[in-house]
Amino acid sequence: MTAPGLERLSLNTATTKRWTLPEAVAGCVEAGIGGIGLWRDRVAETGVRRAARLVRDAGLTVTTLCRGGFLTATGPRERAAALADNRRAIEEAAELGTGTLVLVVGGLPEGSRDLPGARTAVQDAIAELAPYAAELGVRLAVEPLHPMFCADRAVVSTLGQALDLAEGFPVEQVGVVVDSYHVWWDPQLAEQIARAGERIAAYQVCDWVTPLPADTLLGRGHVGDGHIDVRALTEAVDTAGYTGWIEVEIFNQAIWDTPGARTLRTVVERHLAHVAPR
Amino acid sequence: MTAPGLERLSLNTATTKRWTLPEAVAGCVEAGIGGIGLWRDRVAETGVRRAARLVRDAGLTVTTLCRGGFLTATGPRERAAALADNRRAIEEAAELGTGTLVLVVGGLPEGSRDLPGARTAVQDAIAELAPYAAELGVRLAVEPLHPMFCADRAVVSTLGQALDLAEGFPVEQVGVVVDSYHVWWDPQLAEQIARAGERIAAYQVCDWVTPLPADTLLGRGHVGDGHIDVRALTEAVDTAGYTGWIEVEIFNQAIWDTPGARTLRTVVERHLAHVAPR
Numbered sequence: 001m002t003a004p005g006l007e008r009l010s011l012n013t014a015t016t017k018r019w020t021l022p023e024a025v026a027g028c029v030e031a032g033i034g035g036i037g038l039w040r041d042r043v044a045e046t047g048v049r050r051a052a053r054l055v056r057d058a059g060l061t062v063t064t065l066c067r068g069g070f071l072t073a074t075g076p077r078e079r080a081a082a083l084a085d086n087r088r089a090i091e092e093a094a095e096l097g098t099g100t101l102v103l104v105v106g107g108l109p110e111g112s113r114d115l116p117g118a119r120t121a122v123q124d125a126i127a128e129l130a131p132y133a134a135e136l137g138v139r140l141a142v143e144p145l146h147p148m149f150c151a152d153r154a155v156v157s158t159l160g161q162a163l164d165l166a167e168g169f170p171v172e173q174v175g176v177v178v179d180s181y182h183v184w185w186d187p188q189l190a191e192q193i194a195r196a197g198e199r200i201a202a203y204q205v206c207d208w209v210t211p212l213p214a215d216t217l218l219g220r221g222h223v224g225d226g227h228i229d230v231r232a233l234t235e236a237v238d239t240a241g242y243t244g245w246i247e248v249e250i251f252n253q254a255i256w257d258t259p260g261a262r263t264l265r266t267v268v269e270r271h272l273a274h275v276a277p278r
Numbered sequence: 279m280t281a282p283g284l285e286r287l288s289l290n291t292a293t294t295k296r297w298t299l300p301e302a303v304a305g306c307v308e309a310g311i312g313g314i315g316l317w318r319d320r321v322a323e324t325g326v327r328r329a330a331r332l333v334r335d336a337g338l339t340v341t342t343l344c345r346g347g348f349l350t351a352t353g354p355r356e357r358a359a360a361l362a363d364n365r366r367a368i369e370e371a372a373e374l375g376t377g378t379l380v381l382v383v384g385g386l387p388e389g390s391r392d393l394p395g396a397r398t399a400v401q402d403a404i405a406e407l408a409p410y411a412a413e414l415g416v417r418l419a420v421e422p423l424h425p426m427f428c429a430d431r432a433v434v435s436t437l438g439q440a441l442d443l444a445e446g447f448p449v450e451q452v453g454v455v456v457d458s459y460h461v462w463w464d465p466q467l468a469e470q471i472a473r474a475g476e477r478i479a480a481y482q483v484c485d486w487v488t489p490l491p492a493d494t495l496l497g498r499g500h501v502g503d504g505h506i507d508v509r510a511l512t513e514a515v516d517t518a519g520y521t522g523w524i525e526v527e528i529f530n531q532a533i534w535d536t537p538g539a540r541t542l543r544t545v546v547e548r549h550l551a552h553v554a555p556r
Contacts, residue, residue, distance in 0.1 A: 113507040119465070148426040150463035151505040152488050161465040185428035187397070187439040210430050214492035227429040229391040 003032030005276045010035025010063040012249035013042055016260040021046045025058045031264040035063040035245045052096045062098035063245040064202050071125035072106035072118040086129050094136040100201050102141050102177055107152040118155045123165055130173040141201035142166055143177035148216060159183050159192040166199050175201030178237055181208055181220055184228040193236045200242040205230055206250040220250045223270040230274050246275055281310030283554045288313025288341040290527035291320055294538040299324045303336045309542040313341040313523045330374045340376035341523040342480050349403035350384035350396040364407050372414040378479050380419050380455055385430040396433045401443055408451040419479035420444055421455035437461050437470040444477050453479030456515055459486055459498055462506040471514045478520040483508055484528040498528045501548040508552050524553060
């Protein structure tokens with residue numbers, strides 16, 4: 001079913017934001033894409049059980065579930081609520097048949113300037129969640145986000161920092177996500193990818209385009225449209241021993257406004273041109 | 279002349295963008311601020327010699343000249359032009375009586391994805407410039423810029439990376455700039471500041487405010503308005519042995535639209551509340 005050269009390509013459904021889950025599944029099948037990375041909100045619309053069946057019946061592999069996290073709250077009630085939500089996310093991942101739950105760890109708590117404290121809170125929360133996830137066959141995948149999201153989304157900003165965190169846990173319990181958009185600038189990237197090895201639980205790609213748009217969350221482009229040497233990054237990730245899926249995850253208003261099938265054609269073209277082995 | 283508690287406070291004139299140099303000098307004197315960080319464009323308007331006399335006659339210290347850099351061009355003509363412009367900047371710094379020329383090293387060359395190559399170009403250019411600067415009593419101060427500027431402004435993104443670069447040269451020739459806005463998120467910040475020691479050639483402060491504005495260059499706020507623990511950062515810089523000026527450098531349209539004298543009152547208040555020793 002998978003088209004030649006696309007064996008590792010997965011569509012993260014954030015890329016085709018307007019598609020419902022059934023539409024995204026049909027779109028992947030049509031495009032010859034064998035993997036799909038799911039978001040919890042789209043899964044919830046369909047219902048977890050039905051979503052799981054839909055994807056399985058289409059012969060697709062669920063490569064990740066996005067996302068758990070937001071673990072920096074320090075108030076006991078907020079903290080308990082975050083942990084409960086993450087346990088639900090772990091259960092959903094298990095039911096969907098993916099072994100990888102992506103964690104965006106959360107920014108500074110409201111009004112706080114205590115970055116070290118927020119980082120400790122993340123570590124403590126992961127320590128509570130990881131054994132439960134492992135019981136259900138799910139690995140927590142800590143995603144370092146670009147430092148421009150440190151205040152409001154993720155106090156884990158580099159791959160090295162994510163690995164420092166992950167290495168406090170068994171390799172089958174906690175891994176990391178390498179996302180080209182978040183890590184490409186890092187002067188320590190080569191050595192940290194080599195270090196990451198089998199901690200790499202997911203690899204996501206898109207490009208860094210300039211100028212950044214008004215909403216910096218939406219500044220991502222198709223691979224090949226920006227400044228990142230995605231081929232070199234992919235080779236580094238492969239050399240580190242990662243043989244898994246390569247998810248395309250693009251947040252971009254213009255791409256969201258493009259018909260999904262056309263977006264998938266571009267995703268496939270760019271994968272063949274910039275990512276798949278030559 | 280300097281008001282109590284303001285002994286180390288310097289105004290970087292980018293903060294009061296609408297003021298001419300004579301206005302900025304008069305504003306500092308009026309506010310009891312003894313240091314001033316100058317930008318080349320404003321100096322050029324006044325003329326370097328006249329600017330130097332103006333500042334000296336007012337009893338102000340020129341804490342930095344901003345800026346040299348943009349050293350990533352690889353074409354021989356562009357490269358020669360960049361080096362020539364930096365030599366002029368060095369000469370201007372010397373004439374203005376400051377020992378510190380801030381370098382924003384430049385982003386990826388047009389159309390290039392070769393980040394390692396751009397970084398090597400920076401190193402090579404600094405090797406050509408540093409001895410000349412030292413002859414004139416000027417130290418090159420490499421400023422790591424926030425990673426969100428890696429593509430278009432500075433391929434040096436962390437303090438550790440800036441130190442790796444600086445340490446290839448004698449300490450009196452090449453130092454680094456610590457700017458709160460650019461470095462606050464860095465998980466290695468504490469250890470890198472301690473490592474920096476006497477390489478710290480300048481210390482600049484402002485705050486990280488969210489949400490980021492449409493133009494991410496202008497997302498800086500007055501100290502105390504955002505997410506950075508500036509007091510903790512200042513203590514770390516002091517502990518590393520830095521006893522020099524603390525420059526306030528804020529790029530923010532709303533602050534630029536505020537009368538300069540009022541901005542300086544806020545700068546002074548925030549310095550006393552968040553930066554000066556309690």
